[in-house]
Each structure stands twice: as structure tokens, then as C-alpha cells.
Amino acid sequence: MLAENPNLRKDSNRIKSIASEVVSKINEMTVAEQRDVLERDFPGEIEKTIARKKEISKADSEKKIELPDLPDAEFGKVVTRFPPEPNGYMHIGHAKATILGFEYAKKYQGKFIVRFDDTNPAVEKKEYYDAFLESFDWLGIKADLVRNASDDLTKYYEIARTMIQKYAAYVCACNQEKMRENRKAGVNCEHRSQTADQNFTLWELMVSGETEAKHSTLRFVGDMQSLNTTMRDPVLFRVVEHPHPLKGTLFRIWPTYDFNGPVEDSLDGVTHAMRSKEYELRDELYYAILDSANLRKPRIIEFSRLQLQNTTVSKRNLRKLIDEGKVKGWDDPRLPTISGLKRRGILPGAIREFVLSMGISKVESQPSWDLLESINRKLLDPIAKRLFYVENPVSLEIDGAPSIKVLLKFHPDEKFGSRTIETDGRFLISASDASQLKIGSKFRLIEVYNCEVYSIQDNLIKAKQVSDDNLERMMKVQWVVPEKSIPFRVTVTGPLLIDEVYNPDSLKISEGKAELSARDLKIGEMFQFVRFGFCRLDSPESAIFAHK
Numbered sequence: 200m201l202a203e204n205p206n207l208r209k210d211s212n213r214i215k216s217i218a219s220e221v222v223s224k225i226n227e228m229t230v231a232e233q234r235d236v237l238e239r240d241f242p243g244e245i246e247k248t249i250a251r252k253k254e255i256s257k258a259d260s261e262k263k264i265e266l267p268d269l270p271d272a273e274f275g276k277v278v279t280r281f282p283p284e285p286n287g288y289m290h291i292g293h294a295k296a297t298i299l300g301f302e303y304a305k306k307y308q309g310k311f312i313v314r315f316d317d318t319n320p321a322v323e324k325k326e327y328y329d330a331f332l333e334s335f336d337w338l339g340i341k342a343d344l345v346r347n348a349s350d351d352l353t354k355y356y357e358i359a360r361t362m363i364q365k366y367a368a369y370v371c372a373c374n375q376e377k378m379r380e381n382r383k384a385g386v387n388c389e390h391r392s393q394t395a396d397q398n399f400t401l402w403e404l405m406v407s408g409e410t411e412a413k414h415s416t417l418r419f420v421g422d423m424q425s426l427n428t429t430m431r432d433p434v435l436f437r438v439v440e441h442p443h444p445l446k447g448t449l450f451r452i453w454p455t456y457d458f459n460g461p462v463e464d465s466l467d468g469v470t471h472a473m474r475s476k477e478y479e480l481r482d483e484l485y486y487a488i489l490d491s492a493n494l495r496k497p498r499i500i501e502f503s504r505l506q507l508q509n510t511t512v513s514k515r516n517l518r519k520l521i522d523e524g525k526v527k528g529w530d531d532p533r534l535p536t537i538s539g540l541k542r543r544g545i546l547p548g549a550i551r552e553f554v555l556s557m558g559i560s561k562v563e564s565q566p567s568w569d570l571l572e573s574i575n576r577k578l579l580d581p582i583a584k585r586l587f588y589v590e591n592p593v594s595l596e597i598d599g600a601p602s603i604k605v606l607l608k609f610h611p612d613e614k615f616g617s618r619t620i621e622t623d624g625r626f627l628i629s630a631s632d633a634s635q636l637k638i639g640s641k642f643r644l645i646e647v648y649n650c651e652v653y654s655i656q657d658n659l660i661k662a663k664q665v666s667d668d669n670l671e672r673m674m675k676v677q678w679v680v681p682e683k684s685i686p687f688r689v690t691v692t693g694p695l696l697i698d699e700v701y702n703p704d705s706l707k708i709s710e711g712k713a714e715l716s717a718r719d720l721k722i723g724e725m726f727q728f729v730r731f732g733f734c735r736l737d738s739p740e741s742a743i744f745a746h747k
């Protein structure tokens with residue numbers, strides 16, 4: 200209002216109080232009453248709004264997502280990659296990097312590589328490799344090549360030797376604390392003045408696992424005074440005395456990601472290395488290592504990291520929530536992991552569209568779940584069966600109602616078929632619908648008949664049938680038949696974090712009765728409980744709520 204009538208601004212406080220009075224008055228009205236007022240005072244507005252909404256959703260569905268061109272991309276020659284570390288489950292942030300890499304390779308008819316950066320044996324597990332592969336499959340990501348960095352260790356050692364010989368790397372025996380102090384002060388340690396020959400001998404001792412070399416590292420000869428602190432002689436290799444999930448105890452010297460990231464990208468023939476913006480400071484190091492190892496340099500393409508509101512994509516935080524029992528595993532439907540999203544009923548197509556709609560912008564944003572949900576809803580609506588469910592049921596009896604058979608379609612689209620439900624006038628309706636009924640209220644039992652309430656007791660509402668042609672204006676009430684319904688529970692997720700803190704109310708259970716056909720749902724099937732929301736069957740007689 201203020202935007203349309205700037206003159207009103209001087210009275211904004213008065214207008215606020217009038218507006219809130221009007222809004223609360225409207226909120227007290229039933230939908231049918233609201234509709235009456237709209238039709239009386241603003242004829243034609245409802246139709247106009249519906250038409251406008253249809254137009255918007257039509258324009259939305261016709262919008263084809265086209266990725267912007269990559270710099271220096273040659274058709275047929277683009278090679279992209281996604282390098283996950285198998286130290287947790289795939290989440291929506293990984294999905295962004297994967298889908299962008301995959302889609303760009305497709306756009307240029309190039310090659311897409313999945314490379315497990317599995318060079319930190321202490322935190323990696325076979326289970327995580329498998330979980331990533333399963334998520335790729337589910338998302339429809341097909342890699343031209345899947346490989347492991349851990350297969351290249353002897354190659355890495357060779358490259359390290361080349362770097363040592365030209366004094367681009369040195370063996371340092373400082374402990375972590377000493378290293379940190381020196382970096383902070385910007386001073387070299389005594390090991391930096393060892394000759395290339397000395398370093399070479401020390402390196403071979405490291406590799407063969409002999410004696411005093413146990414805590415040594417191989418460090419890059421950077422610049423201890425560089426303003427970019429990642430250039431202050433970063434560690435390239437260190438000793439990890441922990442069996443590797445694939446290689447066992449075959450190796451004890453493992454590269455850091457600072458080393459194996461650029462080296463692998465180069466060896467794999469990657470032309471465009473995509474990574475999220477949080478690594479931006481490491482670009483200089485990435486190129487410096489390739490330069491000193493005489494390796495070809497791919498081009499780095501950066502995009503913003505994908506963070507969803509009210510949740511976390513940090514693997515460390517995710518693991519903490521799991522370890523503390525605050526969520527029930529990596530596929531907990533509150534988590535932004537791919538397995539969590541899948542369990543909640545988010546479709547792979549929705550994740551793809553969601554990610555691509557953000558493209559390769561570098562602007563940091565925290566898109567809301569609403570956006571993902573609205574994309575998902577658009578995809579689900581034409582494919583989800585519609586069933587009846589009443590939450591916290593209350594009994595409803597219709598006086599002298601005839602026994603009738605109600606034919607209900609599963610979906611406006613005929614191909615989903617229908618079911619027939621027999622009723623004799625006894626129903627269950629949801630507590631929230633019941634709470635809106637007063638003596639004298641008229642309402643429509645959906646697809647059955649119209650009624651008027653004449654008695655309300657604790658958990659029993661009595662009504663009689665009425666004929667009223669004002670169908671459109673009546674409150675609509677959802678129902679099931681007591682003997683033809685089954686107990687059903689729906690897990691409803693809420694925000695996992697509020698202001699970065701765990702929300703203990705993030706999981707609620709809705710209990711009620713569902714019509715018998717809910718028994719025919721298959722595990723994993725998406726369906727809609729009419730006027731309740733879209734759900735995914737998680738186990739027999741239990742579902743997870745996806746969204747409205």
C-alpha cells in the first residue's frame with residue numbers, strides 16, 4: 200500500500216494498526232466467508248489472480264536452463280571433474296559441484312571424471328565411496344571415468360623427487376606447533392637451508408619408513424612472508440600411520456590436497472577445474488605447484504559455495520550431529536545430504552534444477568528450502584497419487600445418512616485410476632477441521648455431501664445432511680471411514696538449526712488415520728495426503744513429510 204501511495208507514509212503508524220486490525224478480522228473468517236467478501240466487493244479479482252498464477256507457472260516450466268559459456272572451451276575437448284573425499288556422505292553442496300561439472304562436460308560433449316581424493320586414510324571409509332557412487336547414480340550423474348587418487352601414489356613420489364631435485368620442496372622435521380609459530384612470524388626454519396641432496400636422502404628415509412623420519416613432512420618452497428598465508432611453505436606430504444580403506448598399509452607417506460589436487464587435475468587432462476569460492480586463496484599455490492612440477496595447468500573456475508538456510512553442509516558439523524545422536528544417521532530427512540533429501544522426498548530432478556538455477560555465480564547466497572520445495576512440488580504434482588488422511592481424528596456422525604459408495608479419483612489425471620469407499624454416515628475428520636466447526640456450521644464432506652452441525656461433544660460431532668447449492672463457498676472437510684482406515688504416522692521435519700544452534704523441535708510426528716489404499720503404497724513412493732502435503736512412504740504405515 201505504501202509503495203503505491205507514497206502520501207500514506209506520513210501516517211504509517213496509524214496505517215499499521217488499521218492493517219493489523221483488518222488482517223486479524225480476516226483471519227477469524229472461514230475461507231468460505233473470505234471468498235464471499237472478495238466476490239461481493241472485488242468481483243472478478245479471484246479469476247484474475249488464478250489466471251495470473253497460471254501464466255507465471257507456465258513461464259516457469261518453459262524456462263530452459265542454459266549454462267553460460269566457459270572461457271577457452273573447445274567443443275569436444277572440455278574435461279571437467281568432481282573430486283570428493285570419501286570421508287562422509289554426499290550433500291547438496293557436492294551436488295552443485297558435481298552437476299555443474301557433469302552438465303558442462305555434456306554441453307561441450309567433453310569428458311566428466313569423478314576422482315576420489317582419498318589421500319587422508321585416517322578419516323576415509325569404504326562405506327563413503329559407495330555412498331557417493333550411489334548418490335551419483337540416483338542423481339543421474341554418469342561419469343566417463345571414476346578413479347582414485349590413491350592409485351597414483353608412486354607417481355606422486357616421482358613428482359616429489361623432481362621437485363626436491365630442483366629445490367622446490369624440502370624435508371622439514373619441525374612439529375606442528377613450531378611450524379605454526381614460524382608461519383605466523385614469517386621466518387624460515389633451519390631445515391629450509393638443507394641442500395637438495397640432503398633433502399633427497401631425507402625424503403627416501405621418509406618413504407622407506409626408517410627411524411627418525413617419522414614426523415617429517417615434505418614442504419613446498421613458497422614464501423614465508425607472503426601476504427597469502429597459504430604460500431608460507433605448505434606441507435605437500437606427511438606421514439599417516441593408518442591403514443587406508445583401499446590400499447591397506449602399503450603406503451605411509453600421503454600427499455595433502457594442496458599437492459594432489461592440482462597434480463591430479465593436470466595428469467587427468469582436466470581443462471576446467473571447478474571448485475567453490477572458499478578455495479580462492481589457494482589458487483596461487485595450485486598454479487605454483489604445477490609450475491614447479493613442470494605440469495600442464497588447467498583453468499580454475501570458481502563458483503559460490505551452496506549453503507542452505509537453517510542447516511549445515513560442513514562434514515565436520517554433520518558428523519558431530521550424528522555422533523551426538525541429534526540426528527539419526529546420514530540419511531536423516533533433516534539433513535542436506537543426498538540420502539537425507541531423497542528420504543524426505545526431494546526428487547533428483549528438483550535438485551538438478553535448483554542447482555542449475557544458481558549457475559556458476561560467485562555471489563554467496565543462502566537459498567531457502569522454500570525454493571527447492573517449490574521446484575519439487577511442481578515436479579511432484581502431476582505424478583503423486585492423492586489420498587485421504589486425517590490428523591488426530593475426531594468422530595463425525597451424520598443423522599440418517601444413507602449407505603453410499605463414494606467414487607474417488609486418485610488424481611485429476613484419469614490414468615491414476617480410482618477407488619470406491621462405502622460409507623454409512625460415520626466418519627473421522629481431523630481435529631483441526633473439527634475445531635473450526637460450530638453448531639450451525641455448514642460444510643462439505645469432500646466428494647460426499649453437505650452437512651450442518653447440530654451437536655458438538657468432546658470427541659463427537661453430530662450433523663445432518665443439508666442441500667445447499669453454495670458448494671464453492673462451503674468449508675471443505677477431509678474424512679476417512681473408521682473401519683476403512685489404518686493408523687498412520689507422518690514424520691514432519693522442521694529447521695535443523697536455528698541461528699546456527701541445534702533445534703530440539705526439528706522433528707515432529709503427526710498421527711492419524713489414512714484411508715485403506717495407503718496400504719498399497721510402496722516404500723519410497725511419493726504421494727499426496729490431500730490438504731496435508733506431499734509425503735514419501737518410509738516404512739509400512741509411516742511416511743516422511745516432504746512439503747505442502
Ligand SMILES: [Zn+2]
Nearest residue numbers: 371373388390
Ligand atoms: Zn623445519
